Amino acid sequence: FKVSERHLKLYRLYQNRWGQAALYVFFFMHLCLAVFESPAVEGLEMSYWVTMLMETGILIFYMFRVTHISIFTPLTRFWSDTKNILIVILITITFLDMVIYIGLTESGIYSVRWSRALRPLFAVNFPELRQIRRSFRNLRRTLSDVVNVLFLFFFSLAIFALMAYKLFGGRGLTWVDGRPYFESYWDSIFDLYVLVTTANNPDVMMPAFDLSTYYVIFFVVFLGICFFIYMNIILAVIYNNYRKHLKNEVRKSVFSKRQQLSKAFEILAINIAGKKVVTRTRFVQLMKFLDSKKNPALINVFWIVLDSDGSDYLEKVEFLKVADLLNVEVSEVVDRTTLIGHFFPTLYYSKPSKLLCTIVKNRFFGIFFDVLTLINAVVIGIADNDDTWDDAAEWVFLCLFMLEILLKLYVLGFRRFFKKIWNVFDFVVIGAAFIMGLLEAVVADEQESRLSLDVLLVLRVLRLVKIIGSVNRFKVIVHTISKILPSLLTYGAVMLVFYYIFAIVGMEAFQGLVRFSGYDAGSELYCGNDRLRDSDFWRNHYCNNNFNDIVHAFIVLFELTVVNHIFTAFVLEVFILEYTASCQG
Amino acid sequence: FKVSERHLKLYRLYQNRWGQAALYVFFFMHLCLAVFESPAVEGLEMSYWVTMLMETGILIFYMFRVTHISIFTPLTRFWSDTKNILIVILITITFLDMVIYIGLTESGIYSVRWSRALRPLFAVNFPELRQIRRSFRNLRRTLSDVVNVLFLFFFSLAIFALMAYKLFGGRGLTWVDGRPYFESYWDSIFDLYVLVTTANNPDVMMPAFDLSTYYVIFFVVFLGICFFIYMNIILAVIYNNYRKHLKNEVRKSVFSKRQQLSKAFEILAINIAGKKVVTRTRFVQLMKFLDSKKNPALINVFWIVLDSDGSDYLEKVEFLKVADLLNVEVSEVVDRTTLIGHFFPTLYYSKPSKLLCTIVKNRFFGIFFDVLTLINAVVIGIADNDDTWDDAAEWVFLCLFMLEILLKLYVLGFRRFFKKIWNVFDFVVIGAAFIMGLLEAVVADEQESRLSLDVLLVLRVLRLVKIIGSVNRFKVIVHTISKILPSLLTYGAVMLVFYYIFAIVGMEAFQGLVRFSGYDAGSELYCGNDRLRDSDFWRNHYCNNNFNDIVHAFIVLFELTVVNHIFTAFVLEVFILEYTASCQG
Incomplete structure (x- = not known):
């Protein structure tokens, strides 16, 4: 980090919210390109000139970002960071691949855009997505600790297999x-x-079991050691190591933050009475500089909190606390009257209105609507899909729930109403259902109705989820889940990286080998492939599990993640069979 | 606990090692009775008079033990302990059941020995097996904490099911x-x-997937919430609560130990200079009384350690440490010469013998035999079952390994050799193989040879396990496993309690409904039951999975524990079908 006015400005420009958002959008677009590139999702294929033009644009944006970083970073620092080097290499490789592809395709030679599999790696290397990189590192370290147990597991497996083979x-x-x-x-x-x-299990032991009951001992011992003990030890090792590494990561990041801050202090501080201190004026300047819209009163509060000994300047120890302070969410106490109460006080504070308020705030108001939700659930459950009476009932329920929301809005005011996450949920679900229902009734288009009806149905059932919010014993769990969700999402992103790479590779290798064309018309189709005539794959109607476009590839990979090893075996069998056959043919 | 000389003697008699061992043996016999009772394991059935006579004997022993406890315990204490009450009730119930059974059977009415299912409950209530009871309590408490998450899980499942049903x-x-x-x-x-x-998975989503790709979103969201999130939360809750309760248990037991000790102190202490203290003479008496074979030097060491301030008497704080001290394993340093070196010093300390010692202790000696073991593994792997040359090879290997053991025994001496668990393992595996091989060669009985050959084979392969002991990175894991093994065994015992109860109930309900009689001869057999003609159960050759005797019942329950839910569904289907049918017929 070069310390100068100009570089600081550049840095702030780089950290600008819009720039970061643009990076996210461009990155997302980059990943989405696979939808349009051959093999594309049906009906969405674009000529490769179009997608390549878009990709070039995205790559130029990446280059711009990296160049931006390189300007405000000392050159030696910039090139000693593997992340920057990797981005430069990735961009180069992608351009190279594009040129080769155009050349080969135009000469009529079949070619593969292999650099597409590298796209998610940009995510790991851009500093904006460092959460993902951190999770990656954590996973990698945890894995290296598990390796010993895995070795022992496979060693035991080998010995048991030898025994089974001989027996x-x-x-x-x-x-x-x-x-x-x-x-x-x-x-x-x-x-x-x-x-x-x-x-x-238990098919594998039945033949031996039929021969002699004693052979079951072998399988019991095997499962006891390799299934119960090892699996649990692996789980425990992963859990423990994951926690340990996570702690280390946090500790390291706190440490680096402190180092940065003490550097900042060295720059800002002046010498007063032999001590290095930061004066109040400087502090206010700093705060204004960081966020020009900040309330001066708030800065004052910060100063009073930081300057704990009342010396009117900050010493180093006091200054280091500034980071924690900036993280504290300051809730400014605001006027509690609602918008309506503000503009129509005579109406809002009239007697019937006050009565309404007490009714809405009453416990039974909530209970009444919870019961109504339950009745709604029962109605949904018993209503046949062909009935017409449930449409009418649906409108009654919808109007009642709308009324609930409006009443609550009136009594609590916008701000307090939308502060509760359950109210927001309610508002979205009911509001969307109401609007869609109206549209449905007005337009009544036969063709589009299936999708919109399905969405309506989902919205209708989602309404029931609200009950979770009113059961106390569930609140803790929901709270826990919402707390861990962000870190789960990070791991979702890591999964996505892997999925994407495997999906691209799978598509290039297996596209078009298995095709779905229905099961009624001609059983002679065999997933569009005669070699699957007698396979379990065909018999189980798995034809739609193919790698023909990125959406299907993702679905197959997801199914493989939710391990059912029989399915895995089938898929492996088919694709190995297919691939070897297509190599020969 | 009544405090008097006589009661103390009775207590010590009760705590006697032989009495406890007898309880274990009798309890084991009690459980094993199910092997001989109808429905018995084939060929082992006994008349119910015999098994009942045995059971009566065992119950009388139980009564004797309980009476013994009741003598040295104050009566009110004895009857306020639910464990004792339960044992008395269990004994009464069992006798009652036996009388009813005899009466009904002798009058020719079919009757069920239902009290057999209660047998494992004795284990939970006898103070000798308190480890099992503690695990039970821990499990029960953990479960009650998981219940909230389970509720939420089933609620989500119900909502998703409603959505799926409607969609x-x-x-x-x-x-x-x-x-x-x-x-x-x-x-x-x-x-x-x-x-x-x-x-x-993925069969359940294929029909919807074939209809429209969008429906996959439903399944992905469902699996994301109900599979990935809930399952992991349940796991985390179990893990956390289990640890918490375990800590509490340990804390409680430490607390009660301290209380007992301070009571003991009050009894033993005398007043010296206004302080309650235990004198040295009393302490020595106490130690002698607890273990008359204890080394006086050791008691002296204890005293010096406990009397930390050198006051020549123990204060309360010092005395409380005695329990920890008694747990410390004191390794008395013993003479390091081997038996042979002791009796034949001239031979053992001669030059060639010393050379042998250095060779055996050399690193390459171990490596040589590890390599030999690996070669042995390869030989076992490539040898065909019909070949004869591998029998010769086997003898060569066996002799070489025997030589290794003998050499090590000679050099290290018995005590040091058997201190290492791997040496004991080696000795047993090689020794048993050697003896069995010799017997096999001498007797050469054609009929019994299959079982003994199988055992020989297992012993032969087990030899390879020794390699784990010589790989350093595995040592930590093996050590960990051996540390957690005792607590795993306790849970094994808890499992056994459940297995036994379910096995007895299953046997009484389902015996004889499914029979195994081979699959070649007559396909018309259908597990001895025409109703299974077109079932998957028959088609998958599952006939041997039945409840016809306790061994088969245990095997079925074990298979169900190693969850494969397809199998579970099959088994449920068959037994529900069977049971309803047999109730009607």
């Missing part, structure tokens, strides 16, 4: 479908590994 | 096997619940 191998036993049982060592390892995932 | 219900969609898709509300709840267990 059951040459006996002429078969699986239910006639395959030989524990025929080779590798089969044994695979079958026992699948057993640890519980997918082939 | 997919009336569409005329079908599952792969032609069943209607999300046909009723209860079906929806069940299908979504199974989805949370991942068993029907």
